[in-house]
Amino acid sequence: MTVSADPDPTMDAIAQVVAEGRSGNPEAARKQLLALWSEIGVLGDPLHRCTLAHYLADLYADAAQALAWDIRALDAAAAVTEQRVQEHHADLHIAGFYPSLHLNLADNFRRLGSFDAATDHVTAARKHAPNLPDGPYGDTIRAAIDEVGDAIVRKDRTQRASAPGTSV
Structure with a gap:
C-alpha cells in the first residue's frame, strides 16, 4: 500500500x-x-x-x-x-466507501424496523459492491451485505453478531 x-x-x-x-x-x-x-x-x-x-x-x-x-x-x-x-x-477510491456506508444504513434501518428504507440501502450497497477491493475487507463487506439482506427478508430486527460495535 x-x-x-x-x-x-x-x-x-x-x-x-x-x-x-x-x-x-x-x-x-x-x-x-x-x-x-x-x-x-x-x-x-x-x-x-x-x-x-x-x-x-x-x-x-x-x-x-x-x-x-x-x-x-x-x-x-x-x-x-x-x-x-x-x-x-x-x-x-471514494467509490469503495459506498458499499459499507449503505450497508450500515441498511442495518440500522432494519434494526429499527424500517424495512423499506433498509431494503433501499441494502440494494444500494449491492449496487456499489463491485467497487470493493478483492481480499478480506471486500469479502467481509460483501458477506455482511448478504447477511443484512437476508435479515431484512426475515424482518429480523436483532443485532448481528458480526456487526461493528456489537461488544459496545
Whole structure:
C-alpha cells in the first residue's frame, strides 16, 4: 500500500481513537471522537467528517444513534472528491466507501424496523459492491451485505453478531 507523504493529523487522531475504542473503551472513544467532530465542524474536510462519523456510528449500540452518524457519514461522502481520497491514501477510491456506508444504513434501518428504507440501502450497497477491493475487507463487506439482506427478508430486527460495535 502506498500512503500519502503528507501527514494528516486529523486522520491520524481518528485512527488512534478508533483503535482505542476497539480495544475496549468505547465510551472514551465516543467522547474523543465527539470532541474531534466539534473541531472539524459541519463544514470541515468532508473526508474527515465521513471517516469520523462512520467510525463513531460503530460505537453506539443504539440503532437510532448509530443511524444519525451513518447518515452524516453518507452525506459527507457525497462531498469527498477522488482527488482528496487519493491525497490521503493512493490505494483508496471514494467509490469503495459506498458499499459499507449503505450497508450500515441498511442495518440500522432494519434494526429499527424500517424495512423499506433498509431494503433501499441494502440494494444500494449491492449496487456499489463491485467497487470493493478483492481480499478480506471486500469479502467481509460483501458477506455482511448478504447477511443484512437476508435479515431484512426475515424482518429480523436483532443485532448481528458480526456487526461493528456489537461488544459496545
